[in-house]
Amino acid sequence: MFKIPLADVKEKILKSGKITSEELDSKLKTKINELSGLISEEGAAHIIANELGVELFSTTQQGKLKIKELYAGMRGISFLGKVMRKFEMREFAKGESKGKVCSIIVGDETGTMRVVFWNDQVSLLNSVNEEDVVFVKDTYVRENNGNKEVHFNDKSSLEVNPSGEVVNVVRQRVAFSRKKIEELHGGEEGAEIFGTIVQVFDPRFFNVCSNCGKKVVEVTGGFTCNEHGIVSPTMSYVMNVIVDDGTGTIRNVLWKNQTNHLLGVEEGGMVKYKENGALFEDRKTDLLGEQIKVMGRVQKNEMFDRLEFNVQMVERAKVEEEMARLENKSV
Numbered sequence: 140m141f142k143i144p145l146a147d148v149k150e151k152i153l154k155s156g157k158i159t160s161e162e163l164d165s166k167l168k169t170k171i172n173e174l175s176g177l178i179s180e181e182g183a184a185h186i187i188a189n190e191l192g193v194e195l196f197s198t199t200q201q202g203k204l205k206i207k208e209l210y211a212g213m214r215g216i217s218f219l220g221k222v223m224r225k226f227e228m229r230e231f232a233k234g235e236s237k238g239k240v241c242s243i244i245v246g247d248e249t250g251t252m253r254v255v256f257w258n259d260q261v262s263l264l265n266s267v268n269e270e271d272v273v274f275v276k277d278t279y280v281r282e283n284n285g286n287k288e289v290h291f292n293d294k295s296s297l298e299v300n301p302s303g304e305v306v307n308v309v310r311q312r313v314a315f316s317r318k319k320i321e322e323l324h325g326g327e328e329g330a331e332i333f334g335t336i337v338q339v340f341d342p343r344f345f346n347v348c349s350n351c352g353k354k355v356v357e358v359t360g361g362f363t364c365n366e367h368g369i370v371s372p373t374m375s376y377v378m379n380v381i382v383d384d385g386t387g388t389i390r391n392v393l394w395k396n397q398t399n400h401l402l403g404v405e406e407g408g409m410v411k412y413k414e415n416g417a418l419f420e421d422r423k424t425d426l427l428g429e430q431i432k433v434m435g436r437v438q439k440n441e442m443f444d445r446l447e448f449n450v451q452m453v454e455r456a457k458v459e460e461e462m463a464r465l466e467n468k469s470v
Contacts, residue, residue, distance in 0.1 A: 143195055143210050145326025148184040155193045163187070179441060180325055207249035209289065211282035216289075220245035220252070221306040222271045228261055231349060231367070238367070245273060245289075246309035253288040254278070260291045266299055272306050274298040283352055315434040315452075320387035325439040325446050332448065333432045333456070334384030339423040342398060344413045346372035376409060382431065382448075391433055391448045401431070401453050430456035 152163060170183040178186075188195055204218045228241040241261045243254050254275060256264060267273065278295045280287055291297075315331040323330070346355050348364035355362040355372045362372045378398045380391050399405060402422060412419045435451040 143185075145181040145184055146328045147210075148181065148188060148195060149326070151195050152184065152188050152191065152193050155191065157191045157193065179439060181439075205249040206245070206247050206252045209252060209280050209287060211280050211287050214279040215277055215294075216280060217274070217276040217278070218245075218247070219272065219274050219301075219304055219306060220247045221309050222267060222269050222273055223251060223309060225264065225267060225269050228264075231370070242288075243267065243273075245275065247306055248308045251309070253286070255288055255290045257291065260295070263291075263297045267297070272300050272304055274301045274304065320382075320384050320389050322386075323389065323437050323446055323448075325437050327437040329434075330437055330448070331432060331434045332382065332384055332389070334382040334430065336380050336426050336429045336431060337383045337388065338381035339426050340379040341416055341419055341423075342376045342378040342409065342412060344374060344376045344409075347375045349373045374406065374410075374413070376413075380426065382433065389437075389446055389448050391450050393450045393453065397450045397453050401426075432456060 149163065152158060153160060158166070166187050167180055167183050170186060171178060171180065174183075185195070204216055206218060206220060209216060209218065222243050223246045224244040226242050228239055231238050231240065238258050239261045240258075241256050241264055243256075243264065244251055245254050246252070274297070275289065276296045276298070278289045278291055280289055282288075315329050317331045317333065318327065320332060320334070323332075346357070346362055347353060348355050348367055348370050349372060352375075353364060353366065355364045355370060358369075361369050364370050375395050376398060377395070378393045378401075380393065380401075381388050382391050393401060395406075399409070402408075412422075432454045433448060433450045433452070435449045438447050438449055439445075440447050
C-alpha cells in the first residue's frame with residue numbers, strides 16, 4: 140500500500156468537483172468524530188474519497204508517471220526525467236562482503252527525485268551524464284527521513300536519451316507558500332512560516348547506517364542495519380525549536396543538515412555538544428528571540444496529538460525582505 144500525503148488527497152477530492160473545500164473540512168471532522176477519534180485526518184480523507192468515488196490513483200497510469208505522482212510504497216513504476224546531478228559512487232562494508240551505491244537527482248516539470256542504484260546496478264550510470272534524459276523503468280519508491288526516493292532492483296532498467304523523449308522544463312524546488320501558524324491543519328506540503336524562536340530543545344544524537352541513513356541497532360560486536368546488516372555507523376542528530384508568529388506556536392523539527400545551517404556548524408562542531416551537553420546552553424540562549432523563516436511540511440504527531448513542522452530549509456530573517464513583503468500587502 141502506498142502512502143499519499145493528506146494535502147494530495149484533499150487536492151484530488153476537490154479537483155473532482157464533487158465537494159467544496161468547506162464541505163470537505165466539515166466531513167473530515169464528522170468522520171473523525173464518528174470513529175471516536177481513532178482515525179487520523181489522513182485516514183478520514185481516504186474514506187471520504189472512497190465514498191465519493193474519487194480515484195486517488197489509477198493502476199493503469201503506473202506505466203509512466205510524473206515525479207509528483209510518485210508515492211512511497213509504489214512498485215513497478217516508470218517515469219521520464221532529466222539528470223540534474225550525478226553523485227560519486229561510494230563503497231560500503233556489509234558483513235564480510237563489500238557493496239557499492241550511487242545516486243542521481245532526476246527532475247521533470249512537477250519536481251525532482253533521488254534515484255538510488257546498488258552494487259551491479261551502479262554500472263548503469265557509466266554512460267549517464269548530467270543534463271541527459273533518462274527513462275527509469277520498473278522501480279520502487281520508498282521513504283527515507285521523510286523524503287521520497289526511487290530505488291532500483293533486479294527487474295529495473297534505465298534508458299539514456301530515449302528517441303523522441305524531451306524534458307524541457309524542470310521544477311527545481313518546491314514553491315513555498317507563506318502560512319500563518321493558526322491556519323495550519325496538518326498535511327500541508329511546501330509551507331513557509333516566519334516567526335520568533337521562543338524555546339530551544341537540546342539536540343538528540345543517534346547512530347545511522349552510513350549506506351542508507353536509517354537508524355541502526357547496537358548489538359554485540361557492533362551495529363546492525365535492517366537492510367545492510369553489520370555496518371560502521373555515522374553520527375546523526377535532530378533538534379527541535381518552538382516558533383511563535385503572533386497567531387500561534389508550533390514545534391519545528393530540524394534534522395542534521397537543517398540543524399547545521401541554523402547553528403552555523405558542521406558535524407565536527409556538533410561533537411562537542413554530544414560529549415558535553417552543558418556547552419549547548421549558551422547556544423540555546425543565543426537562539427532565543429531569533430527570527431527565522433522555515434520551509435517544509437506540516438505533520439500531525441499522533442502520539443502527542445500536536446502539529447509539527449518538518450523543516451526542509453531554514454533561513455535567518457532578512458529584515459529588508461520582510462519589510463518589502465509587508466509593504467506589498469498594504470498596497
